């Protein structure tokens with residue numbers, strides 16, 4: 001009797017244990033699904049050097065050449081080596097990741113921090129994919145792309161001696177493109193921060209489009225051909241502590257700029273520019289194709305441009321700024 005009771009009790013416990021196990025399994029599956037669908041995490045991007053060239057690079061000696069994690073890999077060799085959430089190129093960090101790093105990139109929803117100095121020969125794209133096979137996500141989130149304090153991160157179209165011959169194509173492209181689904185509010189419900197970056201030698205240093213919201217903070221756009229920063233298609237930009245210079249003065253390859261503006265607002269884009277300089281650009285320091293309400297300037301220096309300011313603007317004291325202290 002006691003034995004039967006014990007047996008039945010043991011069976012009951014096994015049933016209960018199985019139920020608990022099944023519940024835990026279901027919970028584990030739920031957590032796994034949540035990890036896949038909920039990104040918004042932070043990944044790191046290492047720096048690099050040009051010898052060995054980024055992409056061919058098992059360095060052999062860890063801790064050199066921008067090798068933040070000391071594993072001897074820099075550039076694209078760092079992009080696919082494991083689920084370490086450390087990448088060697090910016091676009092790979094922004095993507096969902098491939099190879100052994102599959103699923104570990106931010107998939108255009110999260111924060112990418114460049115943690116050691118380097119030159120990045122990439123046309124960076126952030127946002128909603130624009131065509132089949134193009135970079136971006138079908139459902140992007142908020143993205144921050146920044147270099148850590150003290151890190152010199154240069155997104156440069158020109159890689160002297162590039163063995164893949166990509167210089168001309170990059171020089172005709174955009175350094176950082178941000179775009180969402182055209183003619184929708186998708187971009188207005190996402191936030192992009194670009195901070196502490198230098199962008200050089202592209203046709204357009206940055207193009208912000210399709211109702212994107214961006215904060216451009218502490219960046220430098222130098223020696224781009226047609227635009228330093230192009231704000232387009234209803235985008236909203238706050239530009240703080242940023243310098244735009246030398247647009248339109250390319251001296252090799254395709255040298256004819258059109259138009260050579262430092263900062264340009266087109267197709268009902270809006271900008272609030274604060275504590276910034278747009279100087280030494282071939283055409284306008286700032287061009288605004290919209291009304292005066294579309295462009296507000298506060299403590300902005302526009303010097304030695306073809307035309308310092310072209311189009312209407314509002315110059316105003318920032319309402320939270322005190323002149324008495």
Ligand SMILES: [Ca+2]
Pocket residue numbers: 046067068069070071072073074078
């Ligand atoms: Ca590494």
Ligand SMILES: [Ca+2]
Pocket residue numbers: 078079080081082084085086087088101
């Ligand atoms: Ca890695």
